[in-house]
Amino acid sequence: MPTTSINDIIVLVILVIVIIVHQLREWKEKSWSKNPSLIDENLCCRFSFTQISFATNNFDNGLEIGRGGFDKVYKGVIKVTNDKVEMTVAIKRLDSESKQGEKEFILEIETLSKLRHKHLVSLIGYCNDGREMILVYEFMERGTLADHLHKNKRNGSEDVTPLTWKERLNICLGAARGLEYLHNNSEQEVIHRDVKGENILVDLNWVAKIADFGICKVGGATSHTHTHISTDVKGTFGYLDPAYFSTRMLTKKSDVYAFGVVLWETLCGRPVIDDRINNKQQRNLVLWVQRCCENGMVDEIIDSSLRGQIPTDSLQSYIKLANLCLHKQTNKRPTMAKVRKDLESLLVDGLNFLR
Template identity: 50%
Template structure:
């Protein structure tokens, strides 16, 4: 694999630039003989291990990343040598440092500094730790500085074109500093040379279209790829996504289209939309849009990109200094108004609602048992709504302003949950009051709102807002509602509400093992979905088993990692049928467009719930929803999107339907 001359050259570089030539035995010790438990990354090149090596300068151990290339890897011997040669010459705080290599027994192993916060790709598309807007700005500036150094800073005569700039090749250290990695495809060029003709290399979605057409590689090819990364950071979307069918699956083409149509909000991730100042967003989108221009001549240099991104950060910092909330200008705020309208409810006392960090907050009212008894007509059987997981639920009426019992079946309708408890005693009252106090923070527009509680007369009662459309389980599957005609846009709206609620619940540390079933998803008059029973789970001791347990109508939605289960829920919303077993799931998958990558527009009509009628313009959003459900429910977990990115796609589908006008449906 290596000639004597090649091996000699690598050893000479190692001595000259003070990096180490490791023996295979040292690498085996560092990786515990390539233990699979130490694998931190995989790709077409091979595997990356987290290892420990002894620093030659003292006896301390150092954590490193060890990349072992497969002998049949796409990244062959030539690229292995190129990477060593490149990194021996390059030294910059925004480039990953090479510590050494191993070529014993024709192995191709590279040893790098370890990057504990992994890659941009990991955080945008895989992890449950989405980056803040300021983190994304700092990362983009760091990566841009690294590329600018490559293009202009290696020497007076030479420059380097990376040729494979993408989110998976931008790593993050313990301080979240961005560092560019993987130089196996890089090319050294003369500073005076505009470009070089070479075999086509790179990654689809990031590939400069002019390089693709002509085979001529220039620094502006890296600029194009980096522009895709910028839009990836802004949107949270992958460079290639089935959503962009009309744009050839291409994020860059889709972003250009959105900018041209003045729909910049579409390109902004809902997770960060409220964090971005308008001036910062304008500057960021402008430079990202210039980077992905089809013509190289219209693209900026990396030095210009660095300057524009630094200006973007300055504008953001300037906006943040007064600590004024920018959420009213963001995409998330607009979507909330489109979906849910104003949060103010004029029918409730003005003293109750307030906002904090974007969530509703209010102090719970302590009701007397006598008042709730009167409001529910002495818990009469005609007021019984059903048996929940933790107790019985009754309908009741309160005066809208005073919250005193209303005896005229008018005013503010409420739901009263009477909890089953076996250990009630007077000492519990104080404990329940403390727990209810903690629940005042547990508030979100997509979690059923608590109005108050009662803890007396050997009873624990929780008073909630009333949800007029009942449970999602009944809405979809009950015999009584099988004849109702349903709007497709309502199904999309329901899915967004559930996703929003789950994203919120993921931030609650006390809900590690909780799951959600269809009968715990409730719908208000406007088909806004809200989640229930999680608050009660925080109140009731685990030993207090509920008297009534509803049978599963579908897969449980896992709060902490529920993308697969949410995909199943989307399938149920589309098909109108429960998915309660593996065979149900297989059958539903097969009927929906998108399984095995095949999309047939007419097939959506046969797969949809018969209660839904689509007009022609709504076919595309329906197919998009079907594809999203298939993507969420793939067998391999690492291929599934994050719940946050799923939410973004759902919001975009909803906006598309609003633009269609929901004509006739």
């Protein structure tokens, strides 16, 4: 009877360990793929990772259309309505290794699956196979408001046609209607908390829609009744409501403040924080605009491509509205319903002027 050498025992032990590790890995994969649905599938489609991978050609870099801190966005084509209809979509894949996006991922599904409006980006479905966190939206062909105002120019894109005054007002009006719906709908009142040019998307017909609900807050907090939501401060620097930043008391008027910044962004055609400018006051859009208005230098802030397109009375009304949105006292700021009505009037004035 031959004796077993130490080398044979070592090989045998290694082989057993490899088999155990392989089986554990298989067991983990199977358990990950059995993740429960996050929402009623009548409200929102649930896609498999295989479907998502096929739709993006295995996440082809050539289909990448956007990138954030914890996600990449791809253009894809996916089958919906029981695989009967092909639909062009935007597919946002969150970093599966990051736990920071998990809460936002679930919140966005729960919020957008229950809210449907012409001026909100539609959530088509999601994928939560294993560790994957993927959101599928309607595809917005013309990108973001920020793209058209300043981002494309800075990225060296060719043939960038500046938006006309009418187009800018139309986009702001659409976004205002979307926010008004969020604040006042009967399903669930929502404070967006991250209103900015990059989160206002535009479709092929130039219809503006609010996007990105990952840090929104559900609940009816209004400054009229002095109710609020106490919460950690989240949002984008430059658009943050100073009152919310200092007190951590979030209200709908915090969205109104951010929308006021968007109004300035739209008129001036520049980013809210311009790192290329050394002067601190000029680098910050709001500080620069307020200083110019105080010194009677309004002409300096208007995007040069808008010269001759804005009637004087309309410009004054627009500036007044933007400044009201940024009022230090939250109860002095208008509601989004009032902002929407004012923009509708401005659009009519602008069309009459052009005629």
